Amino acid sequence: MPLSTDEVIDTAAELLRRHGLADLSMRRLASELGVRPGALYWHVENKQTLLVRVADRVLADVPTTTSGAPARDIRRLLTAIRTAVLPVPDGGEVVALGYALDPTSVQVFVHLRRLIGDLGVAGRDRAAATDLIVHHVLGSIAAQQDRQLAGLPTRGASAAFDRGVALVLDRLGRPTETTETAGATESTETTDRRQEEAT
Amino acid sequence: MPLSTDEVIDTAAELLRRHGLADLSMRRLASELGVRPGALYWHVENKQTLLVRVADRVLADVPTTTSGAPARDIRRLLTAIRTAVLPVPDGGEVVALGYALDPTSVQVFVHLRRLIGDLGVAGRDRAAATDLIVHHVLGSIAAQQDRQLAGLPTRGASAAFDRGVALVLDRLGRPTETTETAGATESTETTDRRQEEAT
């Protein structure tokens, strides 16, 4: 029976879960599957696209239910994401890569965006708030995991995370009167244009 | 004349700036400095601590001035950070590692924390707000850089970033009546304890 692509992704996710990114090499993955390294390149384009699919798998079991109370649903969802990703070494980094390269590929983030809409956040602010919250979840997970791998303490990490979430959600719950921001934007905009042309 | 540790860090930062993480190898760095790979290990403990020091260097030239208007200073500072890190390929990831492993080593983040205090954010919320904002800056930079490296479009990235900043700062400017959050915290706390014991 030939190797299936799903088998490749599953085994890669399993390898990440057990040993982290350092041991998730194409060669190690191949030997785990009983094939030669080159065989993997028939199933995936390269290691990066493999990682994007692994990120998807890591969050696949997080339920996306709705209760009618958006703020509470968001808090529940974020806690579930943290609980799912934290035990996977380098999970924060891998999921962040997935979100960067294909924000809609991970179902759970699409759902988060919806819940933020339900909260009454409209238009451009909805995308901005989603990014803000996703960066905060994944950033705080990655930081904690980096510290763990380095043998440093991580006390209070989850409490600090929850406070950060509260700071954002308290704001989003109420109607906004946002009108400023213009001044600071200028030079950043210039940088972006330079970089975007290079693409 | 023997090699100095500063020379090693400077050359590493230069290599990152020009070619990104993929070309910042200990071997490439050594040959750039005209020495054998092993020589580097007399100057730095390993590659990770090298990267933490490189992160420091990338942000070393961002000025930390105060004007008396904290909200404006924060916006200016964040734009300056973005402008400094964005042109350095993989800069977002490297600086995030530095912030995770040693949050006080980068002067600019210590200054940010101070400005947030000036804004009237007290106690635990000050650390939480700093983390939230730093994760947002570095997360949005890393996402944009990942997309650039993959050849994907990054239109509107800086506008989205600015909106995220505005969402947070609008809230922090005003006094808070935060009291909830408890419910969602529980299970996360459990996860943390498990992980922290494993360390």
Add this chain to the structure above:
DNA sequence: ACCTGAACACCGTTCAAGT
């Protein structure tokens, strides 16, 4: 004090050739 030589145990990716 500072570095070389040389090794150890690895990487990701490509591609002709096999079945």
Add this chain to the structure above:
DNA sequence: ACCTGAACACCGTTCAAGT
């Protein structure tokens, strides 16, 4: 369609030995 063999051009880290 799916995989092997074999190569290409690399990695980080260690450590005896040299100067």
